Amino acid sequence: MAAEPTTTTPGASSAAEREFIPGTEEPMPEVTTETLVLRKVQGALAKPPVVKAARAMSLFGEHAAGWLAIGAVGALVDRKRRGEWVAAAAGVAFAHGASIGVKRVVRRSRPGDPQVKVLVGTPSKLSFPSSHATSTTTAAVLYGGLLGKRLTPALVPPMMVSRMVLGVHYPSDVLAGSALGGAVALGVRRFTRRRRNRG
Template sequence: MRYADCAAADGRLLAALRHCGRRPGVAAAARTLSRTGEHGALWLAAGLAGAAADRERRGPWLRATAVVGAAHLASLGLKWTLRRPRPGPVPSTLGRPRSVPSILRRPGMGPSPAPPALRRPAVPDTAPERPAARADASPEARGAGPARLGPLVPTAGPYSFPSSHATSAAAAAVAYGALYPAGETAVAALAAAMCVSRLVAGVHYPTDVAAGIALGGLAARLGAPRTTAGRPRPRRRAAR
């Protein structure tokens, strides 16, 4: 698969998920998750809360929190190094491609013609003039092209690769899940929801989120303490 095909699939998946944000409930959830995950605030607060509640393993909890913060900072460094622009507004309607996909096109076939139903009839020279569009009319009626859906939330920077929200969420899911196995599933579900929220909000491409998940998981595996690292040592029995 060529790079152009991967980029096109990246944009189509983004547009499909951004359209899910047209539902008020989905949009509200995406905004809440995006705002609480800004700068890794939710995950850093969760790590500090774990350190305060679990005094016997305060050290491992603090180290895990530091790993989440370091992973977030690493994602910011990559963003400003790679400088991939954030996605722009997506079309308000999801249409099907009118041409034959490149993978099905034979050599020398050339661009595929539009189906007969989609061909525009010739306009006569004496075509009647169109009435002027109202000021409150839709963009299509005013001749401004199809309406587009912008992002649901503001962003802290102009670059998108990798997603810092996804990086800190994945790092927290791995590091905190190792320290608190009983809540591992809940933490992973919340982290996954936060990753998807960035796509629904229209501020990241799917490849941004995938790269952030990989970076956060790798950072947590390399730097987070293991599950048994912070367990209190058993007390030795006094010699009789």
């Protein structure tokens, strides 16, 4: 009697064929397009001088502290527009808080691919969206408006890339963070203009 043919689902793998993270029983994470992009970014850019700069940017942007400090300095120096600087700094703080709120809802884990090196510590394991990209975009738009300079092209892309160089965010994390930061900045601008027109 002939044996019955075995059917397999395309793309399925048996337990014996699965790859596990070395030293653990955790299965290897799925290699997505974003993971491949992250590998390429690190492979091309994660050289010692770039990593050093990226770590400095990470420290500056942690909890939006650097951007809030700049807002405070602006409020102290530019007395005529102190209220606008305070509103801008508040917008940066709100943007950071909003990104944390979204992270807690989405709960996406940070990159776990064994070929992606994590080159900096993070306050949480949540990845989406990037709080650094969020607060940096808000600060660039609002502070740039107050200074009469286009800061966004100079500040936002480097911060976004730095988060991938350090291996702590996927491309969609930094893109979503920047979009959120831009939306908050536009909202703060509208609020400030309405308040100025009323006053």
